[in-house]
Amino acid sequence: xxxxxxxxxxxxxxxxxxxxxxxxxxxxxxxxxxxxxxxxxxxxxxxxxxxxxxxxxxxxxxxxxxxxxxxxxxxxxxxxxxxxxxxxxxxxxxxxxxxxxxxxxxxxxxxxxxxxxxxxxxxxxxxxxxxxxxxxxxxxxxxxxxxxxxxxxxxxxxxxxxxxxxxxxxxxxxxxxxxxxxxxxxxxxxxxxxxxxxxxxxxxxxxxxxxxxxxxxxxxxxxxxxxxxxxxxxxxxxxxxxxxxxxx
Numbered sequence: 101x102x103x104x105x106x107x108x109x110x111x112x113x114x115x116x117x118x119x120x121x122x123x124x125x126x127x128x129x130x131x132x133x134x135x136x137x138x139x140x141x142x143x144x145x146x147x148x149x150x151x152x153x154x155x156x157x158x159x160x161x162x163x164x165x166x167x168x169x170x171x172x173x174x175x176x177x178x179x180x181x182x183x184x185x186x187x188x189x190x191x192x193x194x195x196x197x198x199x200x201x202x203x204x205x206x207x208x209x210x211x212x213x214x215x216x217x218x219x220x221x222x223x224x225x226x227x228x229x230x231x232x233x234x235x236x237x238x239x240x241x242x243x244x245x246x247x248x249x250x251x252x253x254x255x256x257x258x259x260x261x262x263x264x265x266x267x268x269x270x271x272x273x274x275x276x277x278x279x280x281x282x283x284x285x286x287x288x289x290x291x292x293x294x295x296x297x298x299x300x301x302x303x304x305x306x307x308x309x310x311x312x313x314x315x316x317x318x319x320x321x322x323x324x325x326x327x328x329x330x331x332x333x334x335x336x337x338x339x340x341x342x343x344x345x346x347x348x
Contacts (some may be wrong), residue, residue, distance in 0.1 A: 140244030182330020183210030248287025
């Protein structure tokens with residue numbers, strides 16, 4: 101329970117005061133990546149709920165914009181910050197040290213700005229041209245699944261920094277059997293919402309992109325960072341939505 105609450109506090113902007121009755125040890129925050137998919141139920145629910153409710157009041161394109169804003173606010177733009185840093189680092193750096201230095205810099209560069217613009221524009225257009233019911237369903241499926249997928253970086257790659265140089269102040273711990281099982285259920289159970297068996301064809305596209313990203317991270321910095329995890333989530337989720345149009 102404490103580890104799940106730590107994940108909710110780390111990956112969202114839920115007020116810590118809500119859980120003041122629960123004493124969370126520091127080591128729980130090292131395990132948050134193992135429950136990332138669990139937090140996806142909350143962030144996906146916020147985004148899909150905002151989309152559906154807003155569409156009852158405003159035109160659908162406005163509802164989509166509000167849905168994107170709602171999840172960004174719910175996470176404090178944590179993953180978007182990771183994507184920007186990832187693009188700046190791998191776009192502007194040529195060596196491991198330089199890439200890591202750029203990614204740790206709090207300033208956003210040209211690659212980060214351009215990448216975020218294209219990311220939001222493409223995601224916005226994908227959702228705008230998707231029927232409301234399908235968009236809500238795919239949001240509920242894609243968020244937890246792609247967080248489960250991106251969390252596998254911790255299994256596949258070593259951490260590229262030292263604990264002292266980590267931006268978040270901790271290094272993600274390898275998942276235990278119990279946390280891996282819970283994470284798997286949280287990430288895969290929403291697949292039951294897919295409207296038919298043919299929609300499972302969606303899954304290879306984000307998986308292939310994830311493999312390419314993991315290969316690039318290993319080649320560039322010899323491992324992963326927190327920014328890499330955030331970037332992997334947003335990009336694999338984008339690939340998931342792109343795949344909707346291949347079979348819809």
